[in-house]
Amino acid sequence: MKRERSYSRVTRDALIMLGRMIRIGRLERGLTAQDLADRAGISRTTLSNIEKGAAGPEVGIVFEVAALAGVPLFGQDAGSLQMHNAHLGEKLALLPKSVRHKAREVDDDF
Secondary structure (H helix, E strand, O other), X not given: OOOOOOOOHHHHHHHHHHHHHHHHHHHHOOOOHXXXXXXXXXXXXXXXXXXXXXXXXXXXXXXXXXXXXXXXXHHOOHHHHHHHHHHHHHHHHHOXXXXXXXXXXXXXXX
């Protein structure tokens, strides 16, 4: 039996908010749900789940739908998003590639 994943309140609220923003963007552009689903290459059911704030759809699909609906991702326009992304890439280059915890020394002194 598959166990359902639980999400924090912040995550659930963010998903609902993004879904609502996508729905508003779609309606403001005069797009039907089927129009937007067709443009994104997804089913109408998947779009409905996204607009309801479901956690199931892949993040790439959700971002594509948001972009098609005119929802600014991360509160920025495309140009500043690219610049910010480049800055984050530079920052990542300066950080270690991975995090390793120090091995615990075995205390066998009884």
